[in-house]
Amino acid sequence: MKQAINIRLEKEMVKALDEYAKEKELEKTQTSLVEKAIERYFDRLDEMVADKRIDNLKSGKTAVVPLEEVFKKVGIDV
Template identity: 50%
Template sequence: MKKAINIRLNESLLGDLDSYAHELDRTRTYLIEKSIAAYFDTLDEMISDQRIDEVKQGSVEVFSLEQVAQRLGIS
């Protein structure tokens, strides 16, 4: 199920979006959905980098596979 949202875009960005939509014979919505989905990969990398930094700084506790198995009672 799709839900409607409202966004504000810079006029030049909207112009580019419309140009791409026209050239590709796609809707604005289609291009925005594809762009967001593609950007999720970048966000995943950013979060991974943040987690690595937290581990390096010692601000999070890290458990080995053996420790997790032991806590869960898995041999």
């Protein structure tokens, strides 16, 4: 189910959004264009988080805990 939100955008961005939404070849609404842009940005954010986690592992800021140790700590017998 979709939920409405209110956002503020620069006038130039709203103008560009309007122009793209009016393109007959795209057959997209403003909402669908914004949703797709946000989805793509979230994908990029996921990549950035993963890269940061890898960097932390490589630098030793984050330790790897063996799965067996996690199971033992929470009382799961494997």
